[in-house]
Amino acid sequence: MSLHERHLDIAPVAPVLVMCLEGWVDAGLGAAAAMATLLSQAATDAVATFDADELIDRRARRPTVRITDGVHQGLTWSAVQLRAGKDANGADVLFLVGPEPDFKWLAFTADVVELSRELGVRMVVGLGAFPAPVPHTRPIRLASTASAPELAAQVGFVSGTIEVPAGIQAALEQVHAEAGIPSIGLWARVPHYAAAMPYPAASAALVDALVAVTGLSFSTDDLIAAGVATNQRVDQLIAGSAEHREMVRLLEEQIDAAEPQPDLSNLPSGDELAAELERFLREQG
Numbered sequence: 001m002s003l004h005e006r007h008l009d010i011a012p013v014a015p016v017l018v019m020c021l022e023g024w025v026d027a028g029l030g031a032a033a034a035m036a037t038l039l040s041q042a043a044t045d046a047v048a049t050f051d052a053d054e055l056i057d058r059r060a061r062r063p064t065v066r067i068t069d070g071v072h073q074g075l076t077w078s079a080v081q082l083r084a085g086k087d088a089n090g091a092d093v094l095f096l097v098g099p100e101p102d103f104k105w106l107a108f109t110a111d112v113v114e115l116s117r118e119l120g121v122r123m124v125v126g127l128g129a130f131p132a133p134v135p136h137t138r139p140i141r142l143a144s145t146a147s148a149p150e151l152a153a154q155v156g157f158v159s160g161t162i163e164v165p166a167g168i169q170a171a172l173e174q175v176h177a178e179a180g181i182p183s184i185g186l187w188a189r190v191p192h193y194a195a196a197m198p199y200p201a202a203s204a205a206l207v208d209a210l211v212a213v214t215g216l217s218f219s220t221d222d223l224i225a226a227g228v229a230t231n232q233r234v235d236q237l238i239a240g241s242a243e244h245r246e247m248v249r250l251l252e253e254q255i256d257a258a259e260p261q262p263d264l265s266n267l268p269s270g271d272e273l274a275a276e277l278e279r280f281l282r283e284q285g
Helices: 027-042 105-119 149-155 168-178 200-214 221-238 242-257 270-284
Strands: 004-006 016-022 045-050 064-068 071-076 081-086 092-099 123-132 142-146 183-191
Touching (some): 016 027, 016 168, 027 081, 027 092, 027 183, 027 221, 092 105, 105 168, 123 168, 123 200, 142 168, 142 200, 149 183, 168 183, 183 200, 200 221
Parallel strands (some): 016 092, 016 123
Antiparallel strands (some): 081 092
16 A cells, blocks of 8 residues: 655656655754755655655654644644755756654555656665764765665775664665665764764765765755854864863874774763853854
């Protein structure tokens, strides 16, 4: 049984499907801001809406009620949608957006793959960001999870074998790969001490990587400018603490030498620095 309601009958030409579903790891709101940037440039229309009552736990993701002068103005319900737009050069792009489903993952992923086949999707790209022991003074590095080694090699990856909890995007990447549609997850490594605040440099890196692997055309100028401003404000805070400067120095050495993680046991934790960063940024407005 289909879980979606179709709104538009379209025939896109070899579209890329870009995914960013809320609720899983997204350090610095890297993926959310990247997707917001893409949507702002693509002028999208809804192609299909998935049955949220079948997929979403409403007690975990309650609707928002709007009240004006005591009068109930209506509810806003979260929804999972497939939207269609075009990049700056007119290439077709599909966007899967909304909250990560709480239920029926197998049925949901099968439904999305059905739509991807029908619409001729040529590649699937997931967006994400995770906290990592990296300094804000170096360019954002990405890690990928891909359906083929050559695709992963275009972006970079974490060497070796690891087992971590999976989000719905990992499941979608797998079922698309099984259906013969190349898929890749792009993950920005966000400085662990800045993971709780918006970190635009991560979003810019994700959009740039999307452009590189798909050939699409999207601008990151605004994200880059915001990233520079954010890093300057982080610099101001770190400059006032010898312990924090030392932590950043060690992280820089690690990245520059591509060595294992240095011993940070005697330095302030990422949580402590993150709390100071949040307090500092609030004071700065």
